Amino acid sequence: MMVVAPFLMALIPGIIVLTLTWWFNKKEFHQIIRILPGILLIIAAAILFYIGFVHIRGFEGAAYGFLSFFLIIFAMISFTIGNKDTAKR
DSSP states (O other), rough: OTTTTHHHHHHHHHHHHHHHHHHHHHHHHOOOHHHHHEEEHHHHHHHHIIIIIIIOOHHHHHHHHHHHHHHHHHHHHHHHHHTTGGGOO
């Protein structure tokens, strides 16, 4: 339950970021705009990890760590979607 709950919590912003990145890629925006949602998600994950590690600690802080881990996974997927070259289509 300690791993499943943070994963389910990370699904909501993860799906939003992936959809936004896909839409930016479809509209052929500049590359920095396409990877911006991933960058913001990495920043949010780093802040959550810091809060969980420094301020909360213990098992509750570990849940924040798991949440930030899953958000980083979604951000990496967003980076790969954002770095696709749209000119080849």
